[in-house]
Amino acid sequence: MSSKIEEEFEQPPLWVLVVMYTNYMALYIFGYIADFCRRWNIGKTKKMAQDHKRNKGFSPLHDEFASFFTRNMYMRMRDRFNSPIQSVPGDTFELMDRKSDDQNWTFYFTGKAKKSLNFGSYNYLGFAENTGKCAETAEKTTEEMSCTFSSPRSELGTSKKHLELEEIWSAFLGVEATITFGMGFATNSLNIPAIAGPSCLILSDELNHASLVLGIRLSGAKTIVYKHNDMQDLENKIRNAIINGQDRTFRPYKKIIIVVEGIYSMEGSVVNLPKVIELKKKYNAYLYLDEAHSIGALGSCGRGVVEHFDCDVNDVDIMMGTFTKSFGAAGGYISGKKNIINYLRKTSHAHKYACSMSPGVCEQIIQASGAVASGQGKRRLVELRENALHFRQRLKKMGFIVFGNDFSPVVPLLLYVPSKIALFGRLMEEAGIAVVVVGFPATPIESSRVRFCLSASHSRAQIDQCLKEIDRIGNILQLKHSSQRKLTSNKS
Numbered sequence: 439m440s441s442k443i444e445e446e447f448e449q450p451p452l453w454v455l456v457v458m459y460t461n462y463m464a465l466y467i468f469g470y471i472a473d474f475c476r477r478w479n480i481g482k483t484k485k486m487a488q489d490h491k492r493n494k495g496f497s498p499l500h501d502e503f504a505s506f507f508t509r510n511m512y513m514r515m516r517d518r519f520n521s522p523i524q525s526v527p528g529d530t531f532e533l534m535d536r537k538s539d540d541q542n543w544t545f546y547f548t549g550k551a552k553k554s555l556n557f558g559s560y561n562y563l564g565f566a567e568n569t570g571k572c573a574e575t576a577e578k579t580t581e582e583m584s585c586t587f588s589s590p591r592s593e594l595g596t597s598k599k600h601l602e603l604e605e606i607w608s609a610f611l612g613v614e615a616t617i618t619f620g621m622g623f624a625t626n627s628l629n630i631p632a633i634a635g636p637s638c639l640i641l642s643d644e645l646n647h648a649s650l651v652l653g654i655r656l657s658g659a660k661t662i663v664y665k666h667n668d669m670q671d672l673e674n675k676i677r678n679a680i681i682n683g684q685d686r687t688f689r690p691y692k693k694i695i696i697v698v699e700g701i702y703s704m705e706g707s708v709v710n711l712p713k714v715i716e717l718k719k720k721y722n723a724y725l726y727l728d729e730a731h732s733i734g735a736l737g738s739c740g741r742g743v744v745e746h747f748d749c750d751v752n753d754v755d756i757m758m759g760t761f762t763k764s765f766g767a768a769g770g771y772i773s774g775k776k777n778i779i780n781y782l783r784k785t786s787h788a789h790k791y792a793c794s795m796s797p798g799v800c801e802q803i804i805q806a807s808g809a810v811a812s813g814q815g816k817r818r819l820v821e822l823r824e825n826a827l828h829f830r831q832r833l834k835k836m837g838f839i840v841f842g843n844d845f846s847p848v849v850p851l852l853l854y855v856p857s858k859i860a861l862f863g864r865l866m867e868e869a870g871i872a873v874v875v876v877g878f879p880a881t882p883i884e885s886s887r888v889r890f891c892l893s894a895s896h897s898r899a900q901i902d903q904c905l906k907e908i909d910r911i912g913n914i915l916q917l918k919h920s921s922q923r924k925l926t927s928n929k930s
Contacts, residue, residue: 513541514860530555554871557904563765595793600794620793631656638692638694642663660684696718701847708736729759732746825898854886858917
């Protein structure tokens, strides 16, 4: 059990932090200089000065810092984000070539495309395919039932495919009932307000996804954020909240909900579910578990973090997840007791107002979940775990600081210095490898990173090719900051 919980969050040497903050200071200084030049029609981005005059007198769309950050930092590396592709996001894809003549403010396509290894998509089990049984049956269902029902589920948007999917998925998870939605983000943001209100208390992990944060804010519930995966901090805060009661009235909270994720997509860490369940029972709270990244990726049969820790599904009150990562589809689900699911059918805005899931997507999920339960699916699960563990261990041996849990297919490699974010992505693209680089505000300002997503579709040769390029670029950019490699070499 302890090996499933153990995670690494190594701190960098002091000199790395000094260089990082110095780099931010330099970017700020050059940003103010650039703003001065734009205001006085100096430089290549004179259009910005014209926009500034035209917008004078209007209320700003963003606060001053967000606007400054976007103009002078985000734009420097904008070519690393929102990169369009023109093929299936499998182990490889075709990355469309684009260029900018105005310092990344606008782009144009050159008409060329480059085949690249794909280490950025959430294609954990390799079901993002346009051939095979899943794709063929999904295409056939779309031809028979159309792309959409043009109606929400609560009106005329429910079909036999939706009912079949929900029945199959409930059996897959071992729960009483399931309700599905057309969008994963909305599954959180529009359903949390249906189960919590102003007289409720929500305890949220500090690294919970934006969809969870938005749903919690919309609920109007009292929110307490605890340190990431810190069970002692969670217990302290839930105990103090119960003792103090609601603000002003000091009455007991009507409902206490602990909100966690199975795998945290930016950290590659896994929730300490057994301890969370223990605290939930101890303090008579409800548990909301987001398995967006863990369903299909953890557990001997792909049933997520609950199976990974061999916990009882009945100890999780609300099991949420998405079909976009491991099953090559779209949308999300909430599973649990029948009374909870029936309540959501009456109160969920995502069920009452959003368009229902496409029948072709339903069929893709049905076929993919059936494959996961078969021998073929179990082979994919084994391949995913072996690929992720091999990749993570090799990076550590090279001397990189890598966050997260060994069982996680999400592998964040820390870059720290903001100027290296874009450069790392560009050098990897030149080497024929597409990766996702992430910086502030998506991460804390001191932990910029590149996030690799491993897949069962990756061959060992592809992984080793990627590792070879990471090693080469890591030497060029001086990214090998781990003290563990030095300790290992000293012992040897």
